Amino acid sequence: MSIAEIGLYLTQEQLNDFNGKHFVSCEPKDRIERIKPGIVKDRLAAIGKKLVAADEKGMTQFNVTLVDGFLTTFRNPDHRLLNGLGFDKVEYFQKSYGDFWANSFPKDQLTDRTELFVTIWKKASEEKV
Numbered sequence: 001m002s003i004a005e006i007g008l009y010l011t012q013e014q015l016n017d018f019n020g021k022h023f024v025s026c027e028p029k030d031r032i033e034r035i036k037p038g039i040v041k042d043r044l045a046a047i048g049k050k051l052v053a054a055d056e057k058g059m060t061q062f063n064v065t066l067v068d069g070f071l072t073t074f075r076n077p078d079h080r081l082l083n084g085l086g087f088d089k090v091e092y093f094q095k096s097y098g099d100f101w102a103n104s105f106p107k108d109q110l111t112d113r114t115e116l117f118v119t120i121w122k123k124a125s126e127e128k129v
Contacts, residue, residue, distance in 0.1 A: 005051050005052070006051065006053075006058070006060065007046070007051030007052060007064055007066060008025060008051075008054070008064070008119070008121060009053075009054050009055070009056060009058070010023075010053055010054070010056070010061075011055075011056055015053065015055060015061055018053070018062075018123060021122075022067065022121065022122050023064075023120070023121045023122070024080075024084030024085055024118065024119070024120050024121075025118070025119045025121070026081055026085070026097070026117070026118045026119075027116065027117055028101075028108060028110065028114050028117070029071060029115040029116065029117045030115070031105070040117050043069050043117075043119060044069050047066050047067070047068060048065065048066065049065065049066060050063050050064070050065050050124045051063070053121070062123060062124075063123070063124035064121045064123060064124050065121065065123075066121055067120045067122050068080065068118075068119070068120040069117070069118065069119045069120070070118055071115050071116065071117055072115070072118060073114065073115060073116065074098075074111065074113075074114040074116055075094075075112035076090070077093055077094075080118070080120065081093070081116070081118045084118075084120055085097075097110075098110055
């Protein structure tokens with residue numbers, strides 16, 4: 001039996017909120033490419049494929065499908081990112097995400113030109129992996 005590829009790691013709160021909805025992740029492209037070179041290209045190639053979601057300890061939880069992936073900028077975020085995160089105004093997203101990022105990763109500052117890599121996931125089945 002082969003081990004399915006983990007597509008994303010989620011906190012318990014995120015796992016609980018995933019039920020039946022799409023899940024949108026967003027991270028500066030430069031940062032994730034530093035951590036795992038080639039991940040943007042690999043994820044874009046995986047659009048439409050079934051992967052798994054895991055908790056923070058790496059325990060697989062359920063199947064997911066990568067629905068979409070794209071680049072956008074912090075200054076002019078794509079509407080799919082805003083809608084997926086529940087923002088109706090760019091300014092609200094910039095303030096909320098900017099504050100979160102500054103508090104979580106103070107060494108990696110966001111600028112207007114920061115490219116964000118966005119992925120949109122959906123639950124693929126109710127089966128536990």
